[in-house]
Amino acid sequence: MSPSPLLVALSLVAVLATGCATRPPAGDPEALAEFRETNDPAEPFNRAMYDVHQGLDRAVLRPVARGYRTVVPQPVRTGVRNVLGNLRSPVILLNDMLQGEPRRAGDTLGRFVINSTLGLGGIFDVAKSHFGVPGHTADFGQTLGRWGVGEGPYLFVPVLGPSNPRDLLGFGAGVAADPFFWVGQGAVVDGLAWGRVGATVVDTREDLLDPLDELERSSLDPYATLRSVYRQRRRAMIELRPGAEAPAGYGTGFGIGTGQDQGR
Amino acid sequence: MTKTNRRVLLSACGLALGAALLPLAPMARAQTDPARAAAFIQAVGQELVAAINNPALPHAERRRRVADILRQAVDIEGVGRFILGRWWRQATPQEQQEYLRLFEETLIRNLAARFGEYQGVQFQLGRTQQRTEDDVLVNTIITRPGTAPFALDWRVSEVGGQPRIVDVIAEGTSLRLTQRSEYSAVVQRNGGQVSALLAAMRQQIQQLAAREGQS
Numbered sequence: 001m002s003p004s005p006l007l008v009a010l011s012l013v014a015v016l017a018t019g020c021a022t023r024p025p026a027g028d029p030e031a032l033a034e035f036r037e038t039n040d041p042a043e044p045f046n047r048a049m050y051d052v053h054q055g056l057d058r059a060v061l062r063p064v065a066r067g068y069r070t071v072v073p074q075p076v077r078t079g080v081r082n083v084l085g086n087l088r089s090p091v092i093l094l095n096d097m098l099q100g101e102p103r104r105a106g107d108t109l110g111r112f113v114i115n116s117t118l119g120l121g122g123i124f125d126v127a128k129s130h131f132g133v134p135g136h137t138a139d140f141g142q143t144l145g146r147w148g149v150g151e152g153p154y155l156f157v158p159v160l161g162p163s164n165p166r167d168l169l170g171f172g173a174g175v176a177a178d179p180f181f182w183v184g185q186g187a188v189v190d191g192l193a194w195g196r197v198g199a200t201v202v203d204t205r206e207d208l209l210d211p212l213d214e215l216e217r218s219s220l221d222p223y224a225t226l227r228s229v230y231r232q233r234r235r236a237m238i239e240l241r242p243g244a245e246a247p248a249g250y251g252t253g254f255g256i257g258t259g260q261d262q263g264r
Numbered sequence: 265m266t267k268t269n270r271r272v273l274l275s276a277c278g279l280a281l282g283a284a285l286l287p288l289a290p291m292a293r294a295q296t297d298p299a300r301a302a303a304f305i306q307a308v309g310q311e312l313v314a315a316i317n318n319p320a321l322p323h324a325e326r327r328r329r330v331a332d333i334l335r336q337a338v339d340i341e342g343v344g345r346f347i348l349g350r351w352w353r354q355a356t357p358q359e360q361q362e363y364l365r366l367f368e369e370t371l372i373r374n375l376a377a378r379f380g381e382y383q384g385v386q387f388q389l390g391r392t393q394q395r396t397e398d399d400v401l402v403n404t405i406i407t408r409p410g411t412a413p414f415a416l417d418w419r420v421s422e423v424g425g426q427p428r429i430v431d432v433i434a435e436g437t438s439l440r441l442t443q444r445s446e447y448s449a450v451v452q453r454n455g456g457q458v459s460a461l462l463a464a465m466r467q468q469i470q471q472l473a474a475r476e477g478q479s
Contacts, residue, residue, distance in 0.1 A: 030350040034448065217471075218374065220464045224449030228442045236436025242415075 020044070039154050040227060046156040050223050053158040057205075061159070062212075065205035079123040081203055085135060086115050086122025087196065088250075091174050095138035099146050101240075107133050137237075139251025140177070141170025145238035154227055159201070161253030162230035171252045204255050230256070296427065301400035301420035302392040304427040308337040309387045309404065316382050323476065327376040334375070339421070339428035340368050347444045348458075351451050355458040363458065366465040373472035384409040387416075398422060401433070 021043040024031035040046060069077070089112035096105035111127040119126045127133045144166050145151065152165035163171070175181060181193060219225040233256060237249075249256045315321075315329040334340075344367040345352050355363060390403030400420045407413040419431035419438075431440045447461055454460030 034350060038445070218468075219446055220461070220468060221446050221449040221453070225442055225446045228445035229437050232437045232441060233435060241436050 038227070039151075039231070041153050042155065046154065047223055049156045049158055053156070053161070056158060061201070061205045062209070064202055065209055068202050068206050069209065077203070077206065080199060081207075082115070082119070082125050083122040084196070084200055084203055085125075086112065086119070087180055088137075088178075090179050091140075091177055092136070092138045094177060095140060095143045098143045099138065101138075104136060104138070107136065108138075111135055137249040137251070137256075139167075139170055139249070140173040141167035141234070141251050142237050144170055145234070151231070151234065154231065156223075156227075157253065159253075161255070162226055163252045167234065167252035171250070174251055200250070200255075204250070208254055296394075296398050296400045296420060296422045298392045298394050298400050301427050302389060302402050304337075304420060305402040305404065305418050305429075306389055308333065308429070309389075313385055313387065316379055316385060319383070323376075323379065326379060327372065327476070330375055331372045334372055335368070337429050338371070339423045339430050340364065340371070342423060342428070343430060343440055344368070346440055347447055349444050349448055351448065351456075351458050351461075354456065359458050359462065362462055363465075366462060366469065369469050370465055370472070373469055373476065377472045377475040382408065390415070395419070399430075 020041050021035075023041070024035050026032065072080075089108055093105055093108040093112065096102075096108050110131075111125075111133055114127040114131060114133075115122045115125060118124075118130075125135070128135065149166055151167065155163050155165065155168065157163055157168070160168075160171075180196075183189065215222050215225060237256070311333045312330065315326055315333060318326060321329075341364060344364050347367070348355070348363060352360065386407045388405045388407070390405060392403070393401045395401050398421050402418045402420055404416050404418065405413050406416050414434070417433040418429055419433065420427050421430045422428070423430075431438050433439070450461045450464055451458055
């Protein structure tokens, strides 16, 4: 997660430095309406970044995720996912409160206490399985959206995935607000922090193996499909529409839909 | 065992059933009655499940049955026109006809290529909400052996006096909107040529047919 500020800066610089999508002439109101709706003025740049990501994904991310799925048995992967989700609880709790959702905040707090103790450090989601309290996600990009902050132009960031300035800012805030990211210092703590980043990337990509393979196979333009899906899902999450969110998503990029425990 | 997160549905069943999109045929639509829409989805769902879950039937026969159900249940022309959006009027009449034909086949083939994955599929009707005067959202929970249940919402509208599926929504994502972005991007990136989209659709149908042969 820590590389994100750098990525943000890089992508903003690059957006400024590269050409923008051609805005349709005012005489074509339908094309103009579509241009606004698509909200991707930096499309040529974003598509280039998407290609960069695809190269990286084919060479590294996808093979690693496939290896992880092959080598590590599902119960262990579920435990890893649960631990990562539990570690995100403080940030989710903070955002539940910032959004003025005391019930959801109570759920998050209760889950964190129960899963950290009875769930053995978050390995088992006993709050869901034994107490019937499923997880939900909340992040700063969503909080900003609920406060009325617009998303800004669409951005595609390699590794991170589909995003926009609001959600990238929220992502950075989420990293900064994460107590586990600041606790302690020294080689061991640094190692654990980087281990967590690595585990997050691998776990997220593993979760997306089937959906992204399917996207590649069935979409005539995966870039455009992904852009549409991302923006619709974020809108649904900001409206707290039921069914739109995963228990511990990451608030931007490919991570918005992941973090739930695996289907059994 | 294959963990199928709900997003798979989005892309998988998504584009498939999902092509079940909107009915924006600007013809007059009567008010849609929620109880009638729920009964309609219940009936269509049962027919689809029965057709898909019948391994005694040869694959091609199952596809024919599913095709008949979808042609009845989905407002294919309205949804197809919505998805093509502003390019519809730029297409020649021949291209429009060809597009609707390919669109229908894409919808059917998408589902047929996944009969294997959907073995044992069941569904349960959830609540029904009136969205707008002529638009009802019917919630369903889909379960398949070995995967977590997921929610799929069906948008139903009265078209020509009959309830018709006009959109499928998975995890907050409308499939007709997603597919409209996809098709529009293809046309736009090919200099506004609808014929380029038709060529891409033809190729996709061939790939889907090949997949069907393997399963």
